[in-house]
Amino acid sequence: MGIKLVAIDIDDTLLNPEGQLAGETINAIKKTIQKGVKVVLCTGRPLAGVTTFLNQLGISGDDQYVITYNGAIIETVSGHRLAQHTLDFEDYLAADKLSYELNVHYNILDDESRIYTSNRDVGRITVIQAAENDEGLFVRNPEEMPQDLTVSKIMFVDEPEVLDAQIHKIKETFDDRYYVVRSLPEFLEVLNKKANKGNALTDLLSELGLKKEEVMAMGDQHNDLTMFAVAGTTVAMGNAIPELKDVATYVTESNANHGVAVALERYVI
Missing domain, CATH: 3.40.50.1000 (HAD superfamily/HAD-like)
Incomplete structure (x- = not known):
């Protein structure tokens, strides 16, 4: 065959x-x-x-x-x-909160490929990611985001050593609810379980x-x-x-x- x-x-x-x-x-x-x-x-x-x-x-x-x-x-x-198989506004809020607790940069991608983060000090990796995706990078606080938001995926994006230090805590927080996977040394992705x-x-x-x-x-x-x-x-x-x-x-x-x-x-x- x-x-x-x-x-x-x-x-x-x-x-x-x-x-x-x-x-x-x-x-x-x-x-x-x-x-x-x-x-x-x-x-x-x-x-x-x-x-x-x-x-x-x-x-x-x-x-x-x-x-x-x-x-x-x-x-x-x-x-x-x-x-x-996507995520929603509540999932976004959970990632936003954890980002600041662990001091790890994060962003989300909506269903139109736009990248959003509330990190005012935008991470270097996020800037590179946005340039590759060619759909724009938007810095917005949670209260500025629509509550009917469709999230394709959540990404913790940072230098490899930063993710190495926090990956256990991120997985400990999210593993039971989401599919969590390291796609690149700089990317830890959080997605719908399916x-x-x-x-x-x-x-x-x-x-x-x-x-x-x-x-x-x-x-x-x-x-x-x-x-x-x-x-x-x-x-x-x-x-x-x-x-x-x-x-x-x-x-x-x-x-x-x-x-x-x-x-x-x-x-x-």
């Missing part, structure tokens, strides 16, 4: 260390698509933070899909939503009528583990965390050495 869908993480997997798509990766993905295989980008980013890469890869239309916000939203690349890459990929496979054996997943971080659990072939990047390499079918080259292209050549092209 051949591979009919490839699910690929973006940061530190699809993109090289400079945050760009290498020519080798673009060529391999275009060859994969030409063989009739769907390429689904699975990311913590919103659609706005993915569009540039979709355009470079030639992925478009209502019959191509992306999994965004770490699985909170499944949508076509043209923005038609198939499913979403929102993860694995659940989203399972829903998409059901929509498309595909079996686990027809799916390959590629990634590098903790938030890719759930995706690996529902794919028949799993590829960890050479720069991936040890936990992902331990459960992978294959460990490819790093993202600096075109690991995505190497894996696609091996298993699909």
Whole structure:
């Protein structure tokens, strides 16, 4: 049974260390698509933070899909939503309160990809995140926010050593109510319990009528583990965390050495 869908993480997997798509990766993905295989980008980013890469890869239309916000939203690349698992105003208030208690920067993304924080001293990582997502950064106090707010995800974003020092307390506070996952050394994400890459990929496979054996997943971080659990072939990047390499079918080259292209050549092209 051949591979009919490839699910690929973006940061530190699809993109090289400079945050760009290498020519080798673009060529391999275009060859994969030409063989009739769907390429689904699975990311913590919103659609706005993915569009540039979709355009470079030639992925478009209502019959191509992306999994965004770490699985909170499944949508076509043209923005038609198939499913979403989001948070609300009370969840936002809980994160805002904890941010100040622990002295960790935070932000939220609404369902239109806008980033909000009440941290007047906006963190360096939040500024970089906003620049990548291209939908704006808004500094607002809770009383300035609408109570019918739809929150795609909450993010504690800070220097790795800051998160390292507080991750236990954040998980202790939120683990029973939310899905909490470290997506990058600088990002600790808090999502709806049903929102993860694995659940989203399972829903998409059901929509498309595909079996686990027809799916390959590629990634590098903790938030890719759930995706690996529902794919028949799993590829960890050479720069991936040890936990992902331990459960992978294959460990490819790093993202600096075109690991995505190497894996696609091996298993699909």
